[in-house]
Amino acid sequence: MPDPTETPAVDTTSGAARRSRAIAPLPDQLISQIAAGEVVERPASVVKELLENALDAGATNLRITLDEGGVKRIVIADDGCGIAPAELPLALLRHATSKIRSLAELEAVATLGFRGEALASIASVAEMFITSRTSECAHATRIDAQTGALAPAAGTVGTTMEVRELYFNTPARRKFLKSEQTELGHCLDVIRRVALARPDVAISVLHNGKAVEHWNTSDPRTRVAKILGEVFDTAHLPLDERAGPLAVYGCAGLPTASRGRADQQYFFVNGRFVRDKLLTHAVRAAYEDVLHGNRYPSYVLFLDLPPEAVDVNVHPSKIEVRFRDSRSIHQFVFHAVQRALARNAGASPETTAGGHAAQLQPIASTGAASFSAKPLAGAGIFGGDRAKSESGTSGTSWLRQSRMTQGTLPVAQPLALYDALFGRKDAPAAPPAWATDSAPSAALHDHAADAQPLGFALGQVHGIYVLAQNAQGLVIVDMHAAHERILYEQFKNALADRAIAVQPLLIPVSMTAEPVEIGVVEEERATLDALGFDLAVLSPTSIAIRAVPALLKDADLQSLARAVLADLQAYGGSRVLTERQHELLGTLACHHAVRANRRLTLDEMNALLRQMETTERADQCNHGRPTWYQLTLGDLDRLFMRGQ
Ligand SMILES: Nc1ncnc2c1ncn2[C@@H]1O[C@H](COP(=O)(O)OP(=O)(O)O)[C@@H](O)[C@H]1O
């Protein structure tokens, strides 16, 4: 707002542009303060800029000291290349940088910084001192950014940046800062991102004189485990896909490691942490089939691509990027994550044992006996060797094995039983015949044990769990969750093929209905039809169910119809078939999955196991719960302290 006393007395006509003063260039300090408004939002932004500079300087050791959430003081000491004494004043100059020299270099920039304005911006809103020494110098030199005064100082090779009293000269800004704990939290967020991206760098953090974090240099997996915690460490899938110059790698958390908030989602593009809608969407879409709508996947993913293919100069804070070919990047990331999740399906015993069994608490009294989490298949996560390890014990070879033996096994006919149980006689998307038809009778179990990944049923526990023996040991299956998963995939395939088999009802089932339900029946006729439902409005308060999807003919039809109408109302007809398909399929599958407390015969249990083997992602139900655990003989031995 212009100061009224400075406004010229002569008023112009109302509404016309009013020029109160002559045009003049802004003073340097003010320009930097304006720039600081974008770059230096809070102490955490200072930490981010200083850390990026230290990494650009080749540091391998970072000591971060914060006081009062970083508002009072931030000190970052690195062991990077240092700044020559003569260049110290230049480092503080606006638009002065050692990182790029030309537009061509900007377009291929490989350093984290390049704008040459961070130090100038910070120095314009805080007290700042740089102490630095290069390997050519006998001692360090210190510069006071406020006065520009240089003085010799003690110090080893590297740079120590000290920032005090952030916003001391811009009180309006300072008022926007939050509590000490909140600002500290933001600083730690920034530090964690750097720590994830650079496990090869040792980092320690002190706050108000107390050590809060310390990470030694380590391999990527150890660093990820330290930062995301044990749950993530024991429930993630390594990922490493390359296509020409593109690479996506890192760790994708299993649904069991999902969270109520999106607070464990780390995406790095060429080593830079970014928050990018396109990438977030691609990952989210890949999880769609295994994760319930209100859960957030956890992941640490890296995308590497040629610098020319991505523009990092979109925002001064460089947290947003723009891809030259965003569509193919989206597809690449989506498929890489989706494949990793699908590959996990009922497959790798290591993954499941390490992931789920590891969460069981040891009951032994000695410290030695515990379910140590086995390394995941292809545990070298960054640049991992998962593809190679596939030839070992993982699911692909398992399935190949069972495929080879199928023709040679005398085959019982559990199909009728299976149909009776799951009502899938008319199922359009029947799995390959070898899977459902080849469950051998009990006498054959021992010979065939290693041909079937999930082994053969031993019995049932409390009508909830199926126990089976396979080559590795004991398999425990949550019947309801597993069946839900199978139905979900069957529906999905049938829907994709527009081949939902319809079961007309000889005697229509009528039910009372709310006005909104009546409305949905009338408006969403096409969608209901596509799903295999034929519902008719009988009166303003009742409807008749005349046909249902064959897969669901044995469900409680009234509550099924209600649930489907509720989904259609909540998400809208066209969306339940597209982006909300996941929710709808979940509703349908859940409604007909075999309930707990249902007695199954051994043949029925085996049919379920075979069906699981052919279902993609069979080891997570669509609510993100695991559907089966593998307890290996080794796990059992450890439990009983055998051989110790
Ligand atoms: N920790 C550091 N170690 C060595 N050089 C540094 C360090 N921090 C800053 N510099 C030097 O100061 C220059 C200016 O830093 P900055 O204002 O952050 O701009 P930018 O990082 O975009 O180049 C950098 O280009 C670099 O040469």
Ligand SMILES: [Mg+2]
């Ligand atoms: Mg910088």
